[in-house]
Amino acid sequence: MIDVIIIGAGIAGIDTACNLHDAGYDVLVLEKEKSMGGNVQHWSTLFPSKRNAHEVISYYTEQVRKRGITMYLNTFVNSIKKQDDGSFEIHTSREVSFKCKSVIIATGYSLFNAQRKEEYGYGIYSHVLTSADLEKHWQKQSAEFVSPTQKPLNKVAFIHCVGSRDEKSGNHYCSKVCCVTAVKQAITLKQQSPHTQVFCFYMDLRMYGPGFEEMYREAQEKWGIQFIRGRLSEVAEHIDGSLQLKAEDTLSARPFKISVDMLVLMVGMESQKSTAMFAESCNITCASNRFIQPLDHHLQPNATNVEGLFTAGACIGPLSVFDTLNHSKSATLAVTSYLK
């Protein structure tokens, strides 16, 4: 019987697998995608240092290789069943089931589908992108972003909280990283294209992490990025392909219109659908935001209501990369304590 099965080979799953391996436990990692790295593998740079996200993935890939950790890719977990003896049986798309003493769910998050905010025109107007699209573009080519119509980008707007803190979308919670990601992306855009006017439409700016506030200040003072506390109501396209935004400046309580050449939607995080499947198959309690509910936020942040079943990373709610890695390290301690 395997000591620990980790579901998900994102950074949380891999970090936990490495730490448990180093502690002497037999681990197996199951990943539904064809490669390891989770959401981070699609990101270009990480805030606040703007280090290349690929460095993090490469680091963990090397750690897995050095340790010889067993990992099954393209493996979808169908259900988790707790046995009478306290062990777990995991059924997968591989037509074989795995038995283990403990399970760590590290399924992370999925990005909000911006098409659900159809008034923002994603998937309809070619100049409306998401923050993830922009990261993918920069990941492939570091050159200046060129609009789909090859026109110069004179004005670009970033819209915060797309699918976050939004009852209409069914997501009442904050996704935590979108504010600072917008600041990072806005600065990157200005660095590449200094003539571009950049606007950020925010609800609140939640610069909670180390270096975040400094980036926000730099964005304003050094790069002239304009932050407007305002909510976007709708996007439409002009005959020349530019975008008309209708918004409300919530500080002055006035509606206004602005035309921009590109719009970037800062999409939030949602619980993975597969997480809901696990939760149902094993009676794991989820919170109202559909992420897994920790047994005790303060004292047992990795435990769930099912004894022996733990969490690591953003399957419990939106987390930044370093919050995720902290959570995965505490998962290692929790599982080690359980297996002793």
Added chain:
Amino acid sequence: MKPIDSETKHTWNVYQKDIANDNFYYARSCIRQNFFPASEHMFLHILRNVLGKHVYDDPNHTTCTGIGYHSDIVPFETIQTVVARHFSLMTEAGLENIAISCVTSFGIYTEILDTWHHFPEQLEQTREFLYKATKREFNLPKTIAHTSDIIYKFRHEIAEKSTYSLVNIETGNPLQAVEHIGCHYAKMFPNKGIGGAEFPQVLSGMIQAWGGNVVDYPERRHCCGFGFRNYLVQANRGYSISNTQKKLESMKPYNPDFILTNCPGCAMFIDKWQYTISEMEGKTYDAHGYGIPVLTYEELAGLVLGINPWDLGLQIHQIQSDRLLQKIGIPYDSTMKYTDSKGNALPKPNVPTYILQ
């Protein structure tokens, strides 16, 4: 400028609704018969004689009192009881599919049904009010559709029976159309409208099925300015006309051949305010000074089916459709424009200062 459906179809497909195939109880509008005298008649003609459907046009049906409701004159309890009476008439006729001619009424019916769904005690209270007042009882409708939904549902059948298509006979290109959806069609209850509130397909689907091209324009979703209090209170009418002007300015660069609407207020105001703006500012919104014709969906369906434009009542509109008829290749007799059904001459309207006729 790009066709609307190419990239948005996936979004529109999210919103679909059940529309009955036959056997409708017709709920007329109280203002459409004055603004567009042939439209409701044309709906009945198309459904009954072209498509072979059964529609009951009930002489006992009344106004829904929506204008009074939106003006804070008619209380919610009263309008619920009026709507309940309409359902009672429908039930009495042995029908369960209600077809509503007016967008305001459609919004009211959907609002009331939604209220009864969430607050069943309101439904019970309304049943009690109606019974005490009239001794009537009622069933809830099985399907509720705006009449534009029904024309949309049968748009391909209408296309198969059509005489003309929305193509410019001189250039061979599809006519460029803009559509305007009444706010109360889907903005309150997006799942009750075909295509939802942001990219409604109900009118664009008709235009495309009949050969035209729909152009998106920035103020496509903006209210026409009808807005009840905007026009009921004379001092507020500046709000109304400024909304329409915003839409007309926004669509002008696309040189639309016509505007299609599904709401009585929208069709009336977008048409009539063109005259007012031209008299105030000497400005018209087509390239040649004729204004942009505003049609109802029944009128457009009637045109493609080859019905005489004067029987459709197009001459009653402020902006005349002669140039549109020429583009489509529909023959018409100018001398019969202002005659009654027996050929007797009717008074001709005055000629505007700026809008060419």
